[in-house]
Amino acid sequence: MSATTDTSSEMPGGRFAARHRFQTRYIYIGLLIAFLAFITLFPLGMLVYGSFHTGSPSSPESVVSLDGYRAVFSAGNLEILWNTLYIAGVKSVFSLLIAAFLAWIVARTDTPMRGLLEVLITLPFFIPPILTAMAWSLLGNAQTGPINMLWRSLTGSSEPLIDVYSTGGVIWHMMQYAIPFMFLFLVESFRRMDPSLEEASRMCGASRMRTLRGITLRLMIPVMATVFTLSFIRGMESFESPLFFGTPAGVRVVATEIYNAINQDFTPNYQFATAIAIVVMGLMLLLLLAQRAIIGGRNYQTVSGKGYRPGVMALGRWRWATFAFCLLFFFLSVVLPVGQLFIGSFYKYIGFYDTKFLTLEHYRNVFENRAMWDSVLNTMILGLGGATLTMLLGSMVAYISIRTRWHGRRLIDFMAWLPWLMPGIVLGVGFLWAFAYLPGPITIYGTLWALLLAYIAICMPLGVNAMSTAFVQLSVDLEECSRVHGASFLQTMSRILIALAWPSFAIGWLLCFFVVMRELSASVLLYSVGNEVMSVEMLKLWENGRAEEVCVLSMFMILLVVAFRGIQIFVTARRTKLTQ
Amino acid sequence: MANVVIENLSRDFGSFRAVDSLNLNIESGRFVTLLGPSGCGKTTTLRMLAGLVKNTEGRITIGDTVVSDASRGLFVPPEGRNLGMVFQSYAIWPHMTVFENVAYPLSIRRVPKATIREKVAAALEIVEMGHLANRPAPDLSGGQQQRVAIARALVFEPRVLLLDEPLSNLDARLRLQMGDEFRVLQQRLGITTVYVTHDQSEAMALSDDVVLMNSGRILQNSAPREMYLQPKSRDVATFFGAPNFIELTVQKATPRPEGDFTLDVAGAGGRGHCLSAFDPGEGGTVTVMLRPENFEILVPGEETQGMAWEGVVKSVTFRGQTQTVVVDTGAMELNIEAGPLVELNVGDQIHVGAALSAAWAVRDA
Numbered sequence: 001m002s003a004t005t006d007t008s009s010e011m012p013g014g015r016f017a018a019r020h021r022f023q024t025r026y027i028y029i030g031l032l033i034a035f036l037a038f039i040t041l042f043p044l045g046m047l048v049y050g051s052f053h054t055g056s057p058s059s060p061e062s063v064v065s066l067d068g069y070r071a072v073f074s075a076g077n078l079e080i081l082w083n084t085l086y087i088a089g090v091k092s093v094f095s096l097l098i099a100a101f102l103a104w105i106v107a108r109t110d111t112p113m114r115g116l117l118e119v120l121i122t123l124p125f126f127i128p129p130i131l132t133a134m135a136w137s138l139l140g141n142a143q144t145g146p147i148n149m150l151w152r153s154l155t156g157s158s159e160p161l162i163d164v165y166s167t168g169g170v171i172w173h174m175m176q177y178a179i180p181f182m183f184l185f186l187v188e189s190f191r192r193m194d195p196s197l198e199e200a201s202r203m204c205g206a207s208r209m210r211t212l213r214g215i216t217l218r219l220m221i222p223v224m225a226t227v228f229t230l231s232f233i234r235g236m237e238s239f240e241s242p243l244f245f246g247t248p249a250g251v252r253v254v255a256t257e258i259y260n261a262i263n264q265d266f267t268p269n270y271q272f273a274t275a276i277a278i279v280v281m282g283l284m285l286l287l288l289l290a291q292r293a294i295i296g297g298r299n300y301q302t303v304s305g306k307g308y309r310p311g312v313m314a315l316g317r318w319r320w321a322t323f324a325f326c327l328l329f330f331f332l333s334v335v336l337p338v339g340q341l342f343i344g345s346f347y348k349y350i351g352f353y354d355t356k357f358l359t360l361e362h363y364r365n366v367f368e369n370r371a372m373w374d375s376v377l378n379t380m381i382l383g384l385g386g387a388t389l390t391m392l393l394g395s396m397v398a399y400i401s402i403r404t405r406w407h408g409r410r411l412i413d414f415m416a417w418l419p420w421l422m423p424g425i426v427l428g429v430g431f432l433w434a435f436a437y438l439p440g441p442i443t444i445y446g447t448l449w450a451l452l453l454a455y456i457a458i459c460m461p462l463g464v465n466a467m468s469t470a471f472v473q474l475s476v477d478l479e480e481c482s483r484v485h486g487a488s489f490l491q492t493m494s495r496i497l498i499a500l501a502w503p504s505f506a507i508g509w510l511l512c513f514f515v516v517m518r519e520l521s522a523s524v525l526l527y528s529v530g531n532e533v534m535s536v537e538m539l540k541l542w543e544n545g546r547a548e549e550v551c552v553l554s555m556f557m558i559l560l561v562v563a564f565r566g567i568q569i570f571v572t573a574r575r576t577k578l579t580q
Numbered sequence: 581m582a583n584v585v586i587e588n589l590s591r592d593f594g595s596f597r598a599v600d601s602l603n604l605n606i607e608s609g610r611f612v613t614l615l616g617p618s619g620c621g622k623t624t625t626l627r628m629l630a631g632l633v634k635n636t637e638g639r640i641t642i643g644d645t646v647v648s649d650a651s652r653g654l655f656v657p658p659e660g661r662n663l664g665m666v667f668q669s670y671a672i673w674p675h676m677t678v679f680e681n682v683a684y685p686l687s688i689r690r691v692p693k694a695t696i697r698e699k700v701a702a703a704l705e706i707v708e709m710g711h712l713a714n715r716p717a718p719d720l721s722g723g724q725q726q727r728v729a730i731a732r733a734l735v736f737e738p739r740v741l742l743l744d745e746p747l748s749n750l751d752a753r754l755r756l757q758m759g760d761e762f763r764v765l766q767q768r769l770g771i772t773t774v775y776v777t778h779d780q781s782e783a784m785a786l787s788d789d790v791v792l793m794n795s796g797r798i799l800q801n802s803a804p805r806e807m808y809l810q811p812k813s814r815d816v817a818t819f820f821g822a823p824n825f826i827e828l829t830v831q832k833a834t835p836r837p838e839g840d841f842t843l844d845v846a847g848a849g850g851r852g853h854c855l856s857a858f859d860p861g862e863g864g865t866v867t868v869m870l871r872p873e874n875f876e877i878l879v880p881g882e883e884t885q886g887m888a889w890e891g892v893v894k895s896v897t898f899r900g901q902t903q904t905v906v907v908d909t910g911a912m913e914l915n916i917e918a919g920p921l922v923e924l925n926v927g928d929q930i931h932v933g934a935a936l937s938a939a940w941a942v943r944d945a
């Protein structure tokens with residue numbers, strides 16, 4: 001048969017083949033639904049079950065009770081919820097102010113080297129939080145931290161300048177991630193705004209400042225509200241920041257409370273952990289609904305029709321001030337912590353920076369440490385496997401929810417997005433029980449599979465999002481053409497869509513890889529001895545007081561981050577070139 | 581209302597000169613259109629008037645104030661110039677209602693609330709949008725947004741109104757209607773208006789004066805009729821349609837009371853009279869422009885004041901409103917747009933002529 005021959009439905013064979021394909025397609029979809037349910041609904045179900053029971057499903061004396069929720073809402077523990085909301089709120093407000101300012105500088109002023117600044121400002125987002133948390137623990141220590149030592153020697157004061165072990169420290173550490181995250185959204189929307197909206201205001205007699213206040217920022221309100229909500233939710237989930245800076249100072253938040261209830265208490269208190277997890281997820285959902293209700297459909301169409309260059313404001317001499325401000329952020333969020341780790345890796349003892357203590361001993365120790373290399377290997381395996389599987393599944397989900405009219409697509413989409421509302425630590429607890437009480441002979445708990453499945457769940461929303469945007473842009477004709485010519489559902493998917501959407505696939509893949517590499521909160525609950533991943537191994541070393549070796553491992557991780565980020569920027573640049 | 585004087589206005593983008601030493605004098609209350617092909621510098625010129633682009637050379641005076649003078653480093657920013665502007669994308673602020681959009685320039689000027697209400701109502705009445713004052717701006721159609729943009733630009737009684745292709749986002753029918761309405765409005769208010777377009781018929785229909793630009797320079801600045809019938813150069817002539825150009829020899833030049841000349845010309849298989857802005861001298865050659873739509877088909881033996889040819893029909897394309905006829909006169913071919921009523925066939929012997937006012941000698945530059 002030539003390629004142009006249609007699969008004629010008049011031929012008996014053709015009709016049979018069509019029905020046959022119809023069925024295989026539903027088998028694939030059925031498998032997909034089952035898998036998604038297993039990695040999302042099942043752990044969620046276990047969480048709900050756990051929060052209403054005093055014991056595990058297999059324990060005979062387990063009874064239904066509301067003790068978990070009673071404990072969450074007891075006077076002493078309400079403080080946990082309040083702290084969580086307070087920290088998330090304060091950091092979101094400050095981050096939004098700074099991120100909006102940075103985005104405005106990069107998108108709308110003639111500040112020098114804006115392209116470079118953009119790359120630098122977004123870089124901290126890609127550095128695993130555990131690294132910067134460790135670095136700041138060293139940097140901002142009230143007694144021994146170099147910042148405070150320098151402060152004391154400069155001012156002669158006996159008081160420290162900063163103490164990272166405080167609520168402020170938690171907030172500051174979160175901000176280093178929230179600012180680049182918000183910046184990414186805001187800079188794009190500053191750029192796409194039709195400049196004539198602002199010019200019209202100038203023509204109406206408004207000064208630059210008045211225009212910025214009355215028009216530009218007002219137009220940005222919907223976007224800002226959206227990023228604020230996202231950042232708030234991320235703040236409620238954040239694990240590393242409160243673990244490193246809150247717990248030592250007695251600042252209790254939900255994520256660390258769950259961790260402590262399961263890992264640190266003598267007998268794990270599952271009921272309390274699951275109940276507070278459910279409560280915090282409920283709060284997040286409320287927040288999202290509130291944001292939807294307030295912003296609603298107010299997504300202003302401010303994108304200009306004509307591909308016009310956005311108006312860039314000439315700042316005169318001030319442009320060096322804005323330039324310095326951007327660099328300052330990069331300095332504080334990347335140079336300082338990475339520099340600390342770098343220096344720390346070459347000294348015998350951190351804090352004693354004398355040339356006679358310079359050594360490569362830690363590098364030697366790390367390279368000779370088998371456990372360490374095993375963890376690196378595990379992270380690589382899980383990163384490659386997790387990112388690939390997530391992107392494949394995410395492509396299917398995105399395809400089904402965007403390109404088909406099938407009724408079940410809402411369920412699939414919902415399940416794929418569900419982990420987005422489940423903080424890593426919560427997902428970890430859910431999986432812990434889900435795997436432990438898995439019926440049948442399959443053992444997942446205690447193997448790498450446990451981590452792999454958790455990572456797939458965590459990355460799924462990301463993967464679906466990356467592929468959805470790509471599929472929306474692709475023309476329908478292409479794929480219909482292929483299907484008319486007799487390609488099966490799976491063949492069409494893989495050949496046409498992945499082939500054409502590969503840049504999105506690649507970028508999504510890299511993002512997933514980043515997520516896996518930095519993931520700590522779920523891993524720390526799901527790893528088992530012999531199956532450590534890098535982040536867990538580092539946490540263990542850190543807790544054993546081997547900060548110098550952690551620094552060495554950090555350097556390795558940062559090299560990876562820079563390499564992957566470079567590839568990502570390259571691919572994105574090529575994609576924009578392709579679509580223009 | 582104010583007049584506008586532009587002297588030696590230039591704008592460089594790097595080494596590229598987008599606008600090149602422009603001189604233009606716009607009298608108070610006139611409707612002037614900047615017309616020209618894409619990229620010729622119309623928008624740049626308008627934005628320099630507005631103060632949205634800084635001129636690299638030259639001086640702009642509006643009324644009795646100099647708003648920009650590059651040699652003195654003087655530059656008044658847009659908000660200090662008191663000019664109304666209508667943008668191609670309308671630039672209606674989506675976070676405001678129609679009323680708030682129009683009230684904005686007044687509240688910037690700290691006009692009392694009650695006065696704002698009156699003036700906005702009056703401005704919206706002018707553009708027939710009074711009933712939609714409380715609509716959120718995103719719910720408006722293109723034509724309605726256009727009206728709001730005009731109301732917003734007029735409400736604070738600016739000295740000059742600037743418009744950059746305001747009709748180009750509308751469909752063809754609405755474009756004609758809005759154009760006519762706007763012209764009536766402008767004449768009623770008597771506001772000095774500078775209008776940018778690349779649509780020649782729009783420019784002709786709306787303006788008192790058309791300024792034809794190319795590569796950052798002015799080719800011609802005159803009333804539409806003159807621009808069309810008496811172009812200064814061959815380039816201007818070809819910008820409006822595809823005229824016939826015929827090389828002829830001058831036999832005699834007679835000055836006319838209007839200040840131009842009647843030329844007796846001959847050659848290319850005919851003789852007759854044409855008009856000219858200059859006297860090329862006896863025996864000199866001129867290029868005579870004849871627009872296809874200005875020919876008439878004569879009955880044999882009929883005389884004209886202008887020029888006439890005998891020829892054979894070479895091809896006929898019937899288009900409905902007109903028919904395109906190519907006539908072979910032996911020495912050359914003439915392109916003619918004839919009315920639909922005359923029946924013509926290939927090979928017919930015909931007699932075609934052009935009135936004196938339809939034959940115009942152009943300079944080659």
Ligand SMILES: Nc1ncnc2c1ncn2[C@@H]1O[C@H](COP(=O)(O)OP(=O)(O)OP(=O)(O)O)[C@@H](O)[C@H]1O
Pocket residue numbers: 309593598616617618619620621622623624625778
């Ligand atoms: N900010 C700028 N930077 C560089 N070149 C510019 C800039 N603005 C305009 N130009 C160039 O100046 C020339 C004139 O542009 P302008 O926008 O004035 O053209 P126009 O006559 O309005 O054309 P159109 O009919 O397409 O709107 C163009 O070649 C354009 O590319």
Ligand SMILES: [Mg+2]
Pocket residue numbers: 622623624
């Ligand atoms: Mg233009």
